[in-house]
Amino acid sequence: MTQIYDLHCHSNASDGALSPTELVKRAAEKSVTNLALTDHDTISGLAEAKSCADELHINFINGIELSAQWEKLGVHIVGLNINPETESLHKIIAELHIMRTERAEKIAQKLAKKGIPDAFAAVQKMATNETITRVHFANFLVSQGHVESIPKAFDNYLGDGKIAYVPTTWTPLENAVQAIQKAGGIAVLAHPLRYKLTATRIKKLLSAFKKAGGLSMEIVTGRYNPDEVRILTNYAKQFELTGSVGSDFHSPVNSWIELGKLAPLCKSIKPVWELWQ
Ligand code: AMP
Ligand code: MN
Ligand code: MN
């Protein structure tokens, strides 16, 4: 049987629109055979997703997407095939949740100064666990009629440098990679072209990631074009990293990004799943 992998997506345990069960059901409808749930800084959706995946005969891989700091830049490290019952993972998640809560309070204060009160209470209520993301604020701003869409909420309020933007120093890249390794997982550099880095800086990031113990990088994601896949394939070869594929699906509203709708990896690249299969 043809295997369809999707190793990066979100449920409402972080900033996705669907519950873990709804997400896995959608993956099954889209013929995904191997699915990793990778919510931002939380593992709280994994048990529900796994039990639904077992029922639907989808091979489920426990995952997470950690927010990490590399130099002055926030980067995302996906952990695949992690054991969720790991102390060091719980510790880093708890630290990140504190950072997220503190940031959320500051974002709410900035919004209050602009005449938009009570955002903190609203996003706390929306977030089903402690992972409060900017998407929760975006939903709040839409629901209150301040903006008409989530992208507009980022453009006008929440995006980098915008009026309610609060810079955060996440956990160091090395700590994120180590926590994933201690949980028996594979660290994957998420969407390397989304950080808007020059080629020199991407290579510096890949080198730091590899030195920290990173073993893989995303090559095919939901919004990549063929040129970008080619560039990333070359980086993976140069840095001897395995390749991962993931849609970064968040919501059915973005119809151009769909679970399992991904180009194949180039045959010359070792797929990340060979590291655990
Ligand atoms: P956070 O991790 O709390 O900073 O939130 C970042 C999340 O916001 C990302 O994972 C995306 O899901 C979402 N996001 C970032 N920028 C945009 C944007 N311009 N439009 C819509 N969603 C965005
Ligand atoms: Mn997100
Ligand atoms: Mn990401």
Ligand code: MN
């Ligand atoms: Mn993601």
